[in-house]
Amino acid sequence: MRITRKDFLRLSGLSLLAAGCKQAVRSVNQPASGARAASTQPVRWGMVIDLGKCREKDGCSACIHACNTAHNIPQIANRAHEVKWIWTEPYATVFPSAQTGYAPQSDTETMVPLLCNHCADPPCTRVCPTQATWKRDDGIVMMDWHRCIGCRYCIAACPYGSRSFNFEDPRPSIAGINPDFPTRTKGVVEKCNFCEERLARGLKPACVDACPQHVFTFGNLADPDSEPRQLLRERFAVQREPELGTGPSVFYLV
């Protein structure tokens, strides 16, 4: 069959018309899906840490302990091979650029809880060659321990030292295994997951619930009426190295 120029033009016109009709039908259907989008609020999980309330110097480590037991985190004696999701470092180490040099030693030595910042633009997920770490729509930076090849590029990329590598089999170093959470194998990277397994059940992260001083305030940063947003409106807060453009979701009240 030969297609003449006339046939070709006619066919093209009909195709365009059909595509246009489809578009029109779709736009009529749009309001329904639009309404659905409006009903689900955008979520960006975040945390505000009130350093003034923390009783770390009185020997409290309830948050760390709760996290360790909830997530089967091994207690490895060799510091070089440590795995940690939440831990503490001195204030002067965590905020080196905020040091005046004249603050009392008690202030600079105050221990600050550290965890993954669940950045808005995470450098770790950008460099991962297998998408074993990625950012969810609710802002949580996740890890797939079954996909990770253990190249440790994410560790090199993270400016916060929030990621740990399993240099050895972690299982023998776990005090009591929590059957509700997976253990990891040697050769993979892991880090804080903002307790996404608890969020899925409507609970708050383990560290938040465990703290007797209510140091941690957890909530939706995308909701202007949420608890963390209220705190951030009322008080002066800092983030770790915000100048790197990572957009940390963890804030500190100093």
Next chain:
Amino acid sequence: MLMLDKALKGSRRYWTWLLCLLCIIAAGFCFYLRQLDQGLGITGLSRDVSWGLYIAQFTFFVGVAASAVMVVLPYYLHGERQFARITILGECLAIASVIMCILFIFVDLGQPARVLNIILYPSPHSLMFWDMLSLSGYLLLNAIIAFVTLRAESEETPAPGWIKLLAILSIPWAISIHTVTAFLYSGLAGRSFWLTAILAPRFLASAFSSGPALLILLCLVLRRVAGYRVAEDAIRKLAIIMTYAMAINVFFVLVEVFTVFYAAIPEHTAHFEYLYLLGSGHNLAPCMWISAVFAVAALVILFTPALRRAQLPLACILVFISLWLEKGLGLIVGGFVPSPLGAVAHYAPTLPEWTIVAGIWSVGALLITVFYKVVLSVREEVES
């Protein structure tokens, strides 16, 4: 057909050398099995220094691989006939180096069985994805070029015309492999030691110096053990390339040092202080100073007419060791210390780590020996 049969006929000395290499490979393999069983904990790596000798060696040998362009470019693009007898040696060196690079990456993985996830879940936002593409492409290009030109030579026919196209394509490709490798590091906001635009140019300069240094040494060895004639003129030209690349590399390092110390941002100076401050107990400082002294000594020899002719092998050795220490050790470890949290971690490669590295070096040496054996046998047959 593959011409590899020519590697099976050799003198007693040839076989003894291969056997020695195989022994080191076996030792490295045994330690690798142990690493596979116990995890990367048997290396000197730690939470803070999470990349070490393996990745540093990978970086160094990407440079050696890229340096093949320094013989391919004059021969194919400028028609420098005296490079005819060493171009294929350069290409074979590139093939062996890329294979070493792949092995260094492989032994660094915590879960090597999952390595194909890089292909299964391609991630163009990761520089590692591009590095894999550029390295495997470069390996393929050089393998095809070396094989086809050598077969044409053995059949005493001219090489097909399209080979020249591939050879010219391999020139920008060589630049790309080392540029992408530099981008692996220089794109990380949290690591101020690498966060400098000079990193890629510096990588190329050190590559075009260390690669030709190794190639000159290999040519001299071939001349001595196999009586292979390499034109004096070709070696002299390679030496000039090496000299200026080394001078440019030293210049780039000094430019970086000026920027870091004049601007004096603590985050930037801390890494240099860790690497170069003697007497602070940091084990890398002596290595870095040896590297610096060797670099200066090599340049003095290479720029002094009376010395450079007589002392060329020594200058090549100095250049190679200097750059090996700088790039194959200090450049990677220095980026991790101090850590983002200011921790000054101690890193020293362990015996298993050194043995695995020696094993991979031996794989490279074995490949080079076999490739060169084939090339030399083909040429002997043609010439006789």
